[in-house]
Amino acid sequence: MSIDLDLLRTDYANTPLDEADREEALHLLLRERREGDADLLRHLLAAETATHREGWGLSETMVLAALLLAECGREEDVWLLWEAKNASFDTMAGLDGFLLFPAGIAGTTAHVIAGEEHPERGDLMTYMSEYLQYEKLSDEDIRRNIASLRSYYES
Template identity: 45%
Template sequence: MTTTLDHWRDHPERWGELAHHAAREAVLRLLLRDRRDTDAGFLRYLLDQEIRLHDDDEGYADSLGLAALLLNECGEAGDVWQLSEAKYTSFDTSCGLDAFLLFPGGVAATLGYVERSDHPDREEVAADLRDHLAHDPGLEHERPARLAGMRAYFSA
């Protein structure tokens, strides 16, 4: 497997080579050191592959959390749908993925985006986001530190 991001970036025709979990995890580790906002499409693909892995298998692998973190860091509120799918793929993923990752555009922007959307899961996701905020009122303020802590965890 090629271990440079240049091989993968902007080459979606090669992404299928990352079907094996170990190869995908290696690329996610590279992206941890050199993630760019322009990697969002690639990260969506990688997170989708992690969702598929976790949908077929019980348990929780850190690779799912890493993919969710990296996509969250791109800062696009529209990624809330995929991040929500990742969190609720299974009981294990719902416990393993932190709820603050469901706010990729920030708390207010993500919640507003969901509430204004016409997505079929809008009501369910909006209620879930509001529930997380009700149980974790410091989320808005603490989100940057939590992201940094999660990044530090994966960097260790």
């Protein structure tokens, strides 16, 4: 199946996508992402997360989906990114922690702190704190890491 990205943008919830279709869609979005694509990217990352819960390894498609969603810069996406990271042992080890800061360190951390009712809040706060303490990253470092990962997929 060849993906019609414009059609997918308007009706992704009713468009069945297998793994190859998701990969094609994500590569198209890598080149042609628009401001309004965040919901589509959330949908694609959720599908990748579900697939990774039932299998081994970490696909490049999963990493690309997380990257593209993180690039949208929305603090609320930290929860879906955390869910993706926790899909399996392999995703926990393979998805880079810098992807968990879509709105930068301060913005994302403030959002997680405010999410008192979220059942994963404590675990995510612990991970973020330990990650930042170990990696000693700034927002600029995170932007650089995201740009480097994007460059990998663009080549």
